[in-house]
Amino acid sequence: MTKKNKTPDQLRSARWFAPDDLRAFGHRSRAMQMGYAPEEWRDRPVIAIINTWSDAQPCHMHFKSRVDDVKRGVLMAGGFPLELPALSLSESLLKPTTMLYRNMLAMDAEELLRGHPVDGVVLMGGCDKTTPGLLLGATSMNLPAIYLPAGPMLRGNWKGRTLGSGSDAWKYWDERRAGKISDKDWVDMEAGIARSYGTCMTMGTASTMTAIAEAIGMTLPGASSIPAADANHIRMSSEAGRRIVEMVWEDLTPQKIQSRRAFENAITVAMAMGCSTNAIIHLIAQGRRAGQDISLDDFETASRKVPVIANVRPSGDHYLMEDFFYAGGLPGLMNRIKQHLHLDCVTVSGKTLGENIAGAEVHIDDVIRTVDNPIYKEGALAVLKGNLAPDGCVIKPSACDPRFLKHTGPALVFDDYPSMKKAVDDPDLDVTADHVLILRNAGPQGGPGMPEWGMLPIPTKLVKQGVRDMVRLSDARMSGTSYGACILHVSPESYIGGPLALVRNGDRITLDVAARTINLDVPEAELARRRAEWKQPEKRFERGYGWMFSKHIKQANEGCDFDFLETGFGKPVGEPSIY
Structure with missing residues (x-):
């Protein structure tokens, strides 16, 4: 039974739908215009589903149907789901770089939540910058939020060899430049290296950042490493929909989850996983959004005490994320480094991290090593x-x-x-x-x-x-x-x-x-x-978003956030007027 810390009249969405006045009449009539009956939203949490699906986003192709699984869960738990499409940042197709637009997605997510009649949110992302972008926005808005990772794609295959996205592209490109790979082999490799929807199945930025989201406490236990094409992913999506409704009633918000100790957990887990270097920039930015002063020093401290135990490419020599999941996934890894974790940190499950990983097992020791038999004696970075x-x-x-x-x-x-x-x-x-x-x-x-x-x-x-x-x-x-x-x-x-x-x-x-x-x-x-x-090179932008970016972007050691978005820049933005 969900413990309710608020009543239906205290729901944020009630400000839009409940009053007996002309403005609320307009809100209700437009909802009915879309075919919804008052019974569908009355006294129910309205759940936003921020979906970063697009036709130009190969990592998120399954989100077009996964959103229906989330809606199913929301409805089962007595909520009212509203899908809100957001900026989709495809690492492979968007130029000059998705990093230019991470903060734009963060602003998109924050303002979508601020301006709509929603009580909680499921964040659907996974491709590199979508995880930090969505979490940055949701953290600043501070409504109950749960992150739904896209999941890694299936392992690649070429002539019986296992291919890892990115890592083997760089490797075999050098072999081709050396004259050891034919044009036909190269084309065959293109067709075999990415065989399903989902994010890169190496320990790239995508899997690093979704693991970090889980370690901070913003995903369901074990959610970050489920392969995108596995039926477990469908069930997890529905469960996320059910759980967010409970979180609204409990008033469990990102600020209550994202403590400094939670970020220390995330840094520790990242080091043990052989994380992407990009983790540093995104975690510093997210920490500052949550009011936590995370810096390079925190990564250096963790690096000196936590070894790399995930034998996953590119730090590892063979295995991929699919192997990692079936070997025990992130709960198994965290259980092996629990002496370095703050186990009392609360998570979106409503339980502590310690409760989430209690009894988690590792089934293949060569994929998830022990701290006494690491693949690298210090942290990844x-x-x-x-x-x-x-x-x-x-x-x-x-x-x-x-x-x-x-x-x-x-x-x-x-x-x-x-x-x-x-x-x-x-x-x-x-x-x-x-x-x-x-x-x-x-x-x-x-x-x-x-x-x-x-x-x-x-x-x-x-x-x-x-x-x-x-x-x-x-x-x-x-x-x-x-x-x-x-x-x-x-x-x-x-x-x-x-x-x-x-x-x-x-x-x-x-x-x-x-x-x-x-x-x-x-x-x-x-x-x-x-x-x-020395003379500074010519200006990169003289108008538009790029101009704003250049004026306000901070340096890498500060997380590359916009200065005006960090906690403490100005007074928090209040609730929008609905009159």
Whole structure:
């Protein structure tokens, strides 16, 4: 029996539908215009279903029918469902980068909820930026909310080999550039690497962020790793619909769930999973929306104590998310690191995290390792600082060649993506495997939008010599499915005059992951001279959303949120007038 902390007349939607006045008459008559009878909404929670389905979103193709499963659950529990379509951010099709529009989705979600007669919301997302975008908006609005992850697609297949989306695309593209993959094989691989709807089935940003949503407490237990094509996903969707109705009556809101300890749980879980580097940016932004001061230091603390135990590509060497789910999924993994978790944190289930994972089992030890037998002895990510990145940068040591964890090499600098792309295919390029490839002007403002350009391609000349990893450095991001010795999110970015803007070809750069340092080996007097000569590149936008983005976007170490959206910027927005 659901414990009701509010009565029907206290429902937010009652402000629209209950009064005996002309404005409420209009609301009721328009609902009846759509074929709804008063009995369908009277004294019932109105549940928004924010759906990021679109014909240009391959990860969410099943949401067109899954929304009906959510509605079924809402109706079963005595609620009234209203589907509200929202901006859909397809990682594979939207250019120049979905990161440019994450905050737009957050604003879309927040204002959809603020302006409509709804009491609670089911958030339907999964593709990389949809998870943080929806959660950012719902956190700021603070209505009862539950997140429904799209789920990973089925594992890929090519000639009997298991393919992982993203990770194997990068791998085999280098093999093709080396002349080892034929055109026909490449086309066959295109057809086999993504065999169903759902998100990337490697531990990319999509699976990282849905796991983080679960670890924070914003999904049903075990929801984040269910494959999209599994019947469990349909049942979970219906259950989310039923549960959100109960959450409305209980008045269980994101602010009551998203404590600092909940975010510490999320960071801990991310480290154990071999998470995407993008997790840092999104978690910092979400933490700040929830009023929690999450920073790079929190990730560094977790990285030193929590090993990677999820043997899933790209940190792992074989398994994919489908294997992870059947091996025990996120509840199994969390049970294995429970000594590092705050088990008393409340979740959308109404139970604590500890209650959710009690008795969770791991069925295949090689997929979800123990802390005594990890695939990497520390957390997936490391935060580096030094004169090249005073505000920090990020590397994923669990997914790079160990020999580059301590390295000094000469810089080879590119000021933009087109010139870099042209140069790496030049057979006469003056480059060795010891070089540090640098791409700059690719950060939040410089990109624009901080594109996933950080996994710079290894020059073709070196690929043909058998080189498959080298140090790459940028103020861009990289796909969570990527791997290699890529140093990302250099802050402050070069476009606004960060130290990366001062690097010149041949400068020596020293990287030491164990010491967490990254430095440009150039005297300060010389850097001061270069700084005086530096000129900012041309403006990226002079109108529209892009102009607003450039004026208000924060740096990577601050979560890349808009300054005016963070908690504390101004007074909270009140309820809209309905008169």
